[in-house]
Amino acid sequence: MQVISPSALAELQAHPLANLFPMIPDVETGGEFDELVQSVALNGVAQPIILHDGMILDGRNRRAAALAAFEKHGVETPVRARDWSSLPKAERCASPLDYVLVNNLSRRHLTASQRAIVAANVVTWERGMNQHSARGGERGDQDGSRGEPGASPTGKQARGEPGTSPAGTSKNGSAHVQPQPETVREVATRFSISERALHAAKRIRERGVEELDQAIRDGRVTVRAGAELLKLDDRAIRDALLKPEREIVAEAKAIRTRNMAYSREKRIEMAKRVAAKGTVTAGAMPSSAFPIVYADPPWQNEVWGEETGHDKSPENHYPTMPLADICALCVGDRSPATKDALLFLWRTGNRSVHGVEVARAWGFEPVAELVWDKVDIGPGKWVRDRHEVLMICRRGNALPLWENAPDSVYREKKGPHSVKPVHFAQLISDGWPGVPKIELFGRRDFLKPGDPRLDPANAWTLWGFEADSPDASRAAPPAAPAGPPAGRPANNHCWPAASSAAKRKAKVPATKAKRRTGRAK
Known part of the structure; x- marks a missing residue:
């Protein structure tokens, strides 16, 4: 001392x-x-x-x-x-x-x-x-x-x-x-x-605007108001901070209101584009050709309020589909899956009932789930969401499961809106090499070098509005007048479509193969 x-x-x-x-x-x-x-x-x-x-x-x-x-x-x-x-x-x-x-x-x-x-x-x-x-x-x-x-x-x-x-x-x-x-x-x-x-x-x-940092430290500005002020340039932020505290709060609210109005205009423009195209279609669905289906449906979200509830809505990024339309997409003869098949179906945390409804409408029964922990917490109605679920569903004598069952939880920070980690496509590719696979609602623009879906040996086909073009605003392709012959995929608006010869060469593991002890439960 x-x-x-x-x-x-x-x-x-x-x-x-x-x-x-x-x-x-x-x-x-x-x-x-x-x-x-x-x-x-x-x-x-x-x-x-x-x-x-x-x-x-x-x-x-x-x-x-x-x-x-x-x-x-x-x-x-x-x-x-x-x-x-x-x-x-x-x-x-x-x-x-x-x-x-x-x-x-x-x-x-x-x-x-x-x-x-x-x-x-x-x-x-x-x-x-x-x-x-x-x-x-x-x-x-x-x-x-x-x-x-x-x-x-x-x-x-x-x-x-x-x-x-x-x-x-x-x-x-x-x-x-x-x-x-x-x-x-x-x-x-x-x-x-x-x-x-x-x-x-x-x-x-x-x-790095020190005046804003200091204003919050001094208790003059809240973090919420400061976050809104970040939408201004540095000089405008400093000018705003020279005003009385009440005026700073009012300016932050005005910025938020302007951004909400802009977001609303974007949603209206998206609706106009969809309406101008008529029914958005990605071409004829391949029929009864794939033992593995990987799907990320464009769920249509409910919102809390019209003014601010759509702020992070999927409609700001791509056209969505009502639940009934998703259920009807792969019913009966319209299904791209073979009679013995696996379905990997993405759903959000609040759609457990809807996920089961879609799987059963498509002729599958849910058997297990993989969870994607997105690390950063997001908004939510009942709880704040931080995960999405990949449902594993099967029908008939589906393919043998993984030799070594994967962990049910995978942790990776989320990237662009709705883009799922490559990890899951890699799991499917590694588990069933050479087996024909189709990704419904595939988005080619987000596939990066090294993605297993780009390797022809993995036998992936992408189907969807963004499957063959990175530009979602292009004119919608016309639907084919009739589906392809049974057992063969339609090349129209699929990317890349495997050749018939490649399909015949692909060896599907025997459905009666002995189940491994390490399979997913």
Whole structure:
């Protein structure tokens, strides 16, 4: 324990981890800081300042109040200080970062938006420290900017708060903190905020407009309003922040209203395009030709409200189909599947009943499910969605199952709207090499080099409105006047259609083959 004089106290810098949290409001913006100054002038500083690497890890407000008490009231208050490493193990926490979080979250009255922007800074800090460590510490960090928590100094230096050293470095430039990274969900839980708020705060942080970041830290702007302001250019954001708080909120709402109107215009334009084409068709459906069917129907979603419910609707991306039309698509002789076949059918989490209804309408019985965990949580009505389901269905003496049953859950971040991970097409290709397969509602434009559906050896055929053209706005092809001969796929609007010779050469495993013990249940 040491006692620091006011002159020595003024020379101390704040540790970057301490600057993750905003200072308390000063006398000009609320009076909370002035109350602390009065208390220090009368009673002194009760709690010692905690140092780490010669910088203030905890106690910036106490330091600023002690300096203000000396300047305004002439009261010279000695301040005790001790190093973080000298604290008892129970008080020290797992790391300096953990110590800062535990102490500030337990005693500070921060709004949800302030907690969100701090949480975003924590995520940025941990990511920067991971990258710093992976590159070998000091290499590549000569500018000192990587991993910086990002507390803007506005309003702090006016109270005698000196600048900070680059994040991730001590005064001599060496790395001093390497906290264990936490997931977005763990950070959100720790800060008692939603993952949505944390993602919005991360976008604000990544945009790099310091005035917006600081306005949220100071409690003048919410994260939600800040996320709307991101739709403006940087100069317009700064101009908006010069206005009174009420006008900032009004401008954010106006931006959201304009975006909703634009989204509504897009939906109306899509409806006009579909109506102009008549019934959207992708050509004649191949008949009784494929032992494996892989389908991702364009489900028509219900929405909560007309003004905002369509904001992320599939109709903004492609024409959808009512449930009755999906059920009727592959009924009876119109089915592309052989009488002994497997169906892999995608459905969303809220369509368990509809998925079964479609499978049975197509002549299949559901037997198992694969779950795609999309990592990032999305919107939802009853619950917030984070997964989709690939139903495994069969009819007749279907093909033998996988030799080694796959895990029922696969985790991968979602990409473009409605595009499913290649992992599932690869599972099907590996499980039944050379067996003819058809993907209904296939989208050629999203297939990348290395996709198993591009390899002729895997015998994939794509059928759908976007199967043979990346441009969904093209004129719809006319339906064939009559279906193809039984047992042969129609080439019209399929991509790529396997030749008849290739079909005959494809060896379908015997349906009476001995079942392996590792098959899917």
